[in-house]
Amino acid sequence: MSSSIPVVLHGAGGRMGQAILRVLGGRDDVAVVAALVRRDSPFAGQPVHPGSDRALHYASTLAADVAARVLVDFSVAAAFDHGLALALERKLPFVSGTTGLDARQHDALARAAESIPVLWAANFSLGVAVLARLVATAAKALPDWDCEIVEAHHARKQDAPSGTALMLGREAASARSQDFDTVARFPHTDSVRPAGSIGFASVRAADIVGEHTVMFATAGERIELVHRATDRTIFARGAVAAARWIAGRPPGRYSLDDVISS
Numbered sequence: 001m002s003s004s005i006p007v008v009l010h011g012a013g014g015r016m017g018q019a020i021l022r023v024l025g026g027r028d029d030v031a032v033v034a035a036l037v038r039r040d041s042p043f044a045g046q047p048v049h050p051g052s053d054r055a056l057h058y059a060s061t062l063a064a065d066v067a068a069r070v071l072v073d074f075s076v077a078a079a080f081d082h083g084l085a086l087a088l089e090r091k092l093p094f095v096s097g098t099t100g101l102d103a104r105q106h107d108a109l110a111r112a113a114e115s116i117p118v119l120w121a122a123n124f125s126l127g128v129a130v131l132a133r134l135v136a137t138a139a140k141a142l143p144d145w146d147c148e149i150v151e152a153h154h155a156r157k158q159d160a161p162s163g164t165a166l167m168l169g170r171e172a173a174s175a176r177s178q179d180f181d182t183v184a185r186f187p188h189t190d191s192v193r194p195a196g197s198i199g200f201a202s203v204r205a206a207d208i209v210g211e212h213t214v215m216f217a218t219a220g221e222r223i224e225l226v227h228r229a230t231d232r233t234i235f236a237r238g239a240v241a242a243a244r245w246i247a248g249r250p251p252g253r254y255s256l257d258d259v260i261s262s
């Protein structure tokens with residue numbers, strides 16, 4: 001009997017969905033048993049592994065007889081509710097990297113964790129997990145320095161600032177015991193920077209995979225902490241590691257740190 005963990009992939013036709021399918025193509029510990037796409041997606045009904053003898057096809061609904069142990073969601077904010085509802089309905093642990101979620105959706109994640117295991121992360125790369133710790137250290141050591149977060153992504157990204165930029169900003173605010181919503185400054189609402197602000201800026205161009213720069217600046221000097229992703233495989237591997245880790249866990253809210261430190 002195979003010991004591979006069967007996973008439902010929600011958002012299978014997207015850049016991340018495809019990256020996860022590529023990563024799993026070379027592994028047998030985790031297997032996609034349902035590849036869900038939007039109802040009128042050009043992928044719908046197409047074979048997931050063309051040219052192989054595997055019979056899986058992209059579908060817009062989850063068949064009742066699919067036996068899965070985890071649902072992995074990399075979709076869009078507008079489709080996220082559907083992914084979470086499916087996980088709740090089937091009692092599947094939910095791993096999601098979808099960004100651009102609003103407060104209601106974050107509340108829904110917290111509520112879902114009362115009945116299923118939930119792991120949402122704005123960024124599944126190991127490098128960004130370490131960057132977040134460095135940001136917290138710098139923010140705490142330099143409480144009066146200006147903090148600015150600049151992120152760059154591909155031209156098709158739907159949300160701004162990136163989920164990672166917001167997460168890094170929250171780390172900096174928390175390390176300084178600041179209320180994030182009070183100190184955050186966004187390009188469309190603010191240009192001046194009161195002391196103690198955490199400012200955001202976004203670049204959208206071509207095929208940039210994902211870059212985050214956190215600046216700490218004071219008169220005469222500046223520190224920049226930078227992470228550059230050049231390949232989506234890093235996020236896909238992190239999400240697959242999270243799916244493996246969460247299968248069989250009790251309901252609750254988990255983080256990527258839980259996966260990394262176990």
Ligand SMILES: NC(=O)C1=CN([C@@H]2O[C@H](COP(=O)(O)OP(=O)(O)OC[C@H]3O[C@@H](n4cnc5c(N)ncnc54)[C@H](OP(=O)(O)O)[C@@H]3O)[C@@H](O)[C@H]2O)C=CC1
Nearest residue numbers: 011013014015016037038075079097098099122123124235
């Ligand atoms: N946490 C992390 O490490 C990372 C997070 N992300 C985030 O993950 C998300 C996905 O990114 P990316 O793959 O680049 O985005 P894409 O736009 O390439 O993919 C999103 C996919 O979701 C699909 N979709 C829309 N509605 C539904 C639905 N109802 N059911 C199923 N699928 C649906 C879209 O279909 P269609 O194309 O047909 O509209 C699309 O294929 C984004 O929020 C992004 O910010 C990205 C990289 C890393």
Ligand SMILES: O=C(O)C1=N[C@H](C(=O)O)C[C@H](O)C1
Nearest residue numbers: 099122123157162163164210
């Ligand atoms: O949309 C993307 O591509 C990415 N989104 C995530 C985010 O919003 O932070 C993570 C990564 O930067 C790539």
